[in-house]
Amino acid sequence: MFKMLNKSLRVRITILSFIAIIIIQLIFIFGTYIIYGRYVIKNSLDTLSITTNETSILLERIIASYIKPLNSISNIPYINLMEWEEQLELIDRNFEGFYDEIAMVDIEGHAKYFDGTVLDLSDRIYIQKALMGQSAISEMLISRKTGEPVIVAAVPIVDSYEDVVGAILGRLEMASLFEDIKTTGLKQSSQRFIISSGGSVIYSEMGGTWFKDHNFEDELRDFIHNESNNAYGVKIQNYENENYYILYSQIGDYQWGLYNVISEYNMLQPVRNLLYYSLLFSFIFSLFIMIFTYIAIRQASRPIHELDQLMLRGSEGDFSVRAKFNRQDEIGRLGNSFNVLMDRIKSLTYFDVDTSLPNAIVFEEDYHILINTEHNKDKMGLMMIEVDELINTKNKRSDIYATIIEKVVKRLKLFVPANSVLYKYTDNAFAILIPDTMNIITSEFEEKISNFLEDFEEKKSLDNHFVVSIGYSFMMDNPSYIDLINAAMAATKYAKKDNHSSIKRFSETMLDELNYDSEMRLSIARAIREKQFYLLYQPIVALGSQKVVKTEALIRWKHPDKGLIMPDEFIPIAETTALIIDIDYYVIEAACQLLRSRQIHNLKLFPISINITSKTLEQDDFISKLEYILMNYQVNPCNIEIEITERVVMNNFNKNIETLLNLRKMGIKISLDDFGIGYSSLSYLSKIPLDFVKIDKSFIEAITDNKMAEQVIKSIIQMCENMSLSVIAEGIESIDEAIFLLNNTCLYGQGYLFSKPQSIEDLKFEFDVL
Known part of the structure; x- marks a missing residue:
């Protein structure tokens, strides 16, 4: 896979496109998630706030329905006489079964029940409120008879002078209240609580210990205290790195409050579901785009791939490769440029830039072809022409170098034998490869070369003093000396020993002298x-x-x-x-x-x-x-x-x-x-x-x-x-x-007449020889 990434342009572009699309989509999706999530939270809280208020009103009516029968009892004629025994039959007949138990409370707070039980309830807040002329409801209590949770409603009894003379109370099991509350269910992922001003949980859908389990007790107590005089309120509580929103609404004048608790996690559940579906769709969409992009790029890059293969073949030495794109766009122009480049590379590889002569690479190839051909093996000849100071002239006097090299090449071509080729071998040297030396008359051949050297000497300038050293060798000169190139080069080196333009034909004796020079x-x-x-x-x-x-x-x-x-x-x-x-x-x-x-x-x-x-x-x-x-x-x-x-x-x-x-x-x-x-x-x-x-x-x-x-x-x-x-x-x-x-x-x-070269100690400074 990594090799493909390193080598394939189309794969790299496809993967980069896929990554880019994924990144853009993720930015868009998560950005939308954040913005939409905030909107959902705000909208959910607004809706839940409205629902909480509406539910508290409904609960107020339910509670009022519990108190209404007691108001009816308190309005019975002569009930204000507080004669319990006389009113017992009437009360029992009219309100039997509605309340679990009914009692009449005198002005001192003593409650008398049907079964004759008398209890002192003067310390109860709801009794105190009733004796002060207010209808009241108790917090959740435990029945002394059944042990079940109950609430008690108390209504004042007034005389004809509107003075409170007592109160009538009715006890109702919480189960009945719970059933009525459930009928007011909210279509929200929230939990409802009814809590008294004293902090007692009257009703809970999560159990009465939910606030305690979530470490909300102290915060809830403070919240109830702070919101006791407000009709509604909102509190945000964090638990285990999750935000909970608590919405409060007062239930009438009964000192009860309705609390709706909803977690931010639950509110964002629809958004998360949308996020999951969006991510899945994004991945599928991106995968589709990647496949489509790969196919499109593969099709579009096919010429580039072909050009890459051509370049690979060219780098391996095949300079004959050419691009064949019949297009007028950038790819077509690139193909044309490649062809021009290959022509140029071929020229630079096989031909000397300054002379346009085939270079040493071509010489080596031609030499090995001829040397391995049995027909030519014994007939071959090679001439090396070295022009001293030629490269120095190029480096120091490039302004005249082109003219000089042109003239040198022109003169060299004059004595190149038929079927032979002139090469630019090195910066200072030329080579002439002679396939067949049998038809060369040595005297005439050397005469042509001598004429070249004489002509060259006559045209020396003040700026350049060239010495042309020519060495050549025929296979017939030394059949045992197979390396024709070294033989011609040895003859050239030998010619340079003359310190002036000269030509030498290879002989084995040259090797001894050249070896001597090397050792020297x-x-x-x-x-x-x-x-x-x-x-x-x-x-x-x-x-x-x-x-x-x-x-x-x-x-x-x-x-x-x-x-x-x-x-x-x-x-x-x-x-x-x-x-x-x-x-x-x-x-x-x-x-x-x-x-x-x-x-x-x-x-x-x-x-x-x-x-x-x-x-x-x-x-x-x-x-x-x-x-x-x-x-x-x-x-x-x-x-x-x-x-x-x-x-x-x-x-x-x-x-x-x-x-x-x-x-x-x-x-x-x-x-x-x-x-x-x-x-x-x-x-x-x-x-x-x-x-x-x-x-x-x-x-x-x-x-x-x-x-x-x-x-x-x-x-x-x-x-x-x-x-x-x-x-x-x-x-x-x-x-x-x-x-x-x-x-x-x-x-x-100066001369031996006066003195030979001597050490300074033996030197005389005056002579008497004349």
Whole structure:
């Protein structure tokens, strides 16, 4: 049941509707019960009050009928002579059987009965009233003869002077009175009592102890006392959390009162009966409404249920499902929206958003289909094309990313072999799945790719410097190496080692090198943690004075097992990961530590040139971190130089230029290393904020036997002078090279002619080699 409540919308709506209807009906029914109940109570009390008054009048007449014969006796001639014996026969003859017993009372209150008994009744209230000239009735008494309850009526006897000379009384059994009272029965659920002013219960339909049983005695006595002078009254009494209404009406002048007692429970019995029937009807009606609602909702929600099933199938990967609702209402529009959504989901699931190319999911499906097809198994080929910095361009320069990715895809499609498919494999990588490589002539295939790479290189912009690494593998390359995907990816990684756009075909030897690189990366990370790196310093000399003007910090690695490892072995590997950033910061901090130490010991300070790679330079927090290190070691920025290569600058040209400008504002000088072998050097040189240009050692080595190299060097020196840049010649190993450079106004030199990289303790600051 609870699972249905959780899953079925129609059941939930039906039950909620049922609950809502029940609540509304209950509020209405109980509200009506309260309002109608109050009305019934008021109406019942009004009716009972009228009936009580009418009944008291009727009882007054009944009592008057009891007294009337006595009035007749009191009016018999000569009765006022009070001669009992003479009147006895007359009284007995005329009133025999009406009263149980008749007596004549003298003025002293002595009563004489038929049987001759004489009793002193002077202390009786009803006798006193009669002797005072009033007709009176006693409270309920017990007969001295029969032991049954009786009442006594007394009527005064007056003489001709209207003076009371005695009284005549008649005794009547209560049974006769009860029979007469019963003939005045009320059509109400009430209990009647006749109670004297003295508190005696003359008549009760519930027994004489009812008030005592209900703890009403004290309240009744107070009520009788308070209402004794009133013709009628009403009292509410609570007993056991139930209200009882007591209605009172005086019976003539006889000091008797008629009391009608009715409980609120009895008055509300008809209302309760109506409530029970209403609740039963409400439940049946609500049940009917619930069934009707469920059927109606089921019918109306059938399309929603169908749509829910379609969504379930869609969530399980079946993106071919479509809603078929031939309706123009909200359900129809919902179905249309669902179809549009499924088309969009299918597109997003199977196709790349930026290129509309099938994505890695489609690639995996197609790959497994082909790899499991016996006809294609030995003919398959796979090419992976990875474009470095493509995702960074998307994140940082989304305004030009769309144009760039469109051009990249357009060029890639130019060399996709027939029957092959181009995929967007990852954010930076594309894949070409080749079902049949037998018809591909490798030389022509690679020529097309080379043309693509050349075209790509020619169209590099100042904002983006992309390196395209292509690796491909054919099944025929290594039948035992079944994982074609890993083979192509391995070739791609191998191509990235060239640090420029290149293409590599998979061979098993690549795996050894890649495994070596992987192990080397782990060792580099460990070396950083265990501080296995250290710095050597190679002086840069003023060729004229042969004095050291600054040094270049060069990192070395003392491996615990392999011994000394040179930078050209581990730096290229570190550059493929973020490890190079940690190495760069290590060099910066070690150089600053040295400068701080020499400052503390009052030793000669000299600028230190530090090589920075592109990954570090492009970090958003590079400037702030460098400032922190300089401040922490109290190093003057003028004693630090940053040395970069053209490739470093070109990776993200505009951003890097901004960073270099900020470095110069700090007072740090900038050197351009390996000048002459990079990317269109002369065209970009004027845009880079530089202080020094270092001529690559390959030009210096060719000075003595290559006139063209000499002309290039002269041109570079002349151009730098025109741009107010100082030139440093790298790799000077002979005096002839140094003299040539000096004669051509090259002011600074660096090389083994002067000094190899050495520890700071072994470093000389003056030379005499020229």
